[in-house]
Amino acid sequence: ETGVTQTPRHLVMGMTNKKSLKCEQHLGHNAMYWYKQSAKKPLELMFVYNFKEQTENNSVPSRFSPECPNSSHLFLHLHTLQPEDSALYLCASSQDGQGAPNQPQHFGDGTRLSIL
Amino acid sequence: LAKTTQPISMDSYEGQEVNITCSHNNIATNDYITWYQQFPSQGPRFIIQGYKTKVTNEVASLFIPADRKSSTLSLPRVSLSDTAVYYCLVGDMDSSYKLIFGSGTRLLVRP
Numbered sequence: 248e249t250g251v252t253q254t255p256r257h258l259v260m261g262m263t264n265k266k267s268l269k270c271e272q273h274l275g276h277n278a279m280y281w282y283k284q285s286a287k288k289p290l291e292l293m294f295v296y297n298f299k300e301q302t303e304n305n306s307v308p309s310r311f312s313p314e315c316p317n318s319s320h321l322f323l324h325l326h327t328l329q330p331e332d333s334a335l336y337l338c339a340s341s342q343d344g345q346g347a348p349n350q351p352q353h354f355g356d357g358t359r360l361s362i363l
Numbered sequence: 364l365a366k367t368t369q370p371i372s373m374d375s376y377e378g379q380e381v382n383i384t385c386s387h388n389n390i391a392t393n394d395y396i397t398w399y400q401q402f403p404s405q406g407p408r409f410i411i412q413g414y415k416t417k418v419t420n421e422v423a424s425l426f427i428p429a430d431r432k433s434s435t436l437s438l439p440r441v442s443l444s445d446t447a448v449y450y451c452l453v454g455d456m457d458s459s460y461k462l463i464f465g466s467g468t469r470l471l472v473r474p
Contacts (some may be wrong), residue, residue: 249406282464290407290464337406351397352462354406 250274253338253355260328268323268358270338279321280352281313282337290337296321297343300363325360333362367451372469381438382470385451388432396427396434399450401467407450411436438470446472 251272260266272279281298295303296315312324321338333361339352368386375381387396395414399407413420413425413434424437438445448467 249408251406275469289466292462335404339406351399351412352407353409356405359404 249353249355251338251340251353251355253358254335255358256356257328257359257361259361259363262328262330264328265324265326266270267325268336268338268360270321270323270355272319272321272338272340274340274352274353276340276353277318277343278341279315279318280339280341281321281323282354284337284340285331285359286334294323328360328362330362333360335359366426367453367465368448368461369451369465369468371466372471374471374473375441376473377442378440380447381441381470381472383436383438383449383451383470385434385436386433386443387451390431391455394431394453396425396431397452397454397466398423398425398464399434399452401448401450407464410449440470441470443472443474 254269254294258266278297280295282290283293284290292305293307294301294313294337299315299318314322315322323336335357337354339354341352342350366389380455395412397412398410400410401407411420411423411425411426414429415427419427426435436449448469450464450467452462454462
């Protein structure tokens with residue numbers, strides 16, 4: 248148990264569907280992150296939220312839309328995705344996204360997304 | 364952000380000590396060194412973090428020489444369950460949240 252819960256664990260969707268990934272952290276952290284991990288590739292940082300404000304968008308296509316209603320919840324809304332978007336999507340949290348460097352990130356176990 | 368270089372893969376046997384070295388020649392004064400472990404279909408897990416000299420916790424040790432241009436993760440007496448990918452990351456105070464994950468080191472522990 249990492250304190251970061253992601254749902255669903257697996258998702259299969261067509262390119263015209265709209266779905267959302269959910270992340271919830273029970274650690275009292277103030278920063279939350281979305282990462283993408285494609286097969287045999289390093290993790291890619293997508294978005295960073297610090298105290299509910301987006302502080303980083305790593306040139307992510309607009310078909311991915313994040314939402315952070317509070318410091319404990321993070322969503323990733325998906326629409327008109329492409330087959331190359333199939334990947335493991337990981338959520339993470341840390342105490343403070345712009346604080347002291349010795350603040351490790353805590354990751355959920357991800358959502359395995361498959362685009363048909 | 365400092366770039367890190369690690370071996371792509373390593374093999375070991377149960378009960379052996381495994382040392383994974385990471386090179387970070389451009390490490391800055393404010394940078395900390397952090398190691399994560401990742402099993403298939405799971406998120407990375409924090410293992411250990413350090414700034415200089417030696418850090419030890421219940422699962423690993425981290426050795427950092429005086430010039431801090433490299434670091435070595437030491438796993439004592441590995442077991443089959445230590446088979447995983449190990450990532451070395453360097454982050455500074457201004458952008459500590461912008462962790463850049465490389466390809467990591469794929470450790471295979473054999474019986």
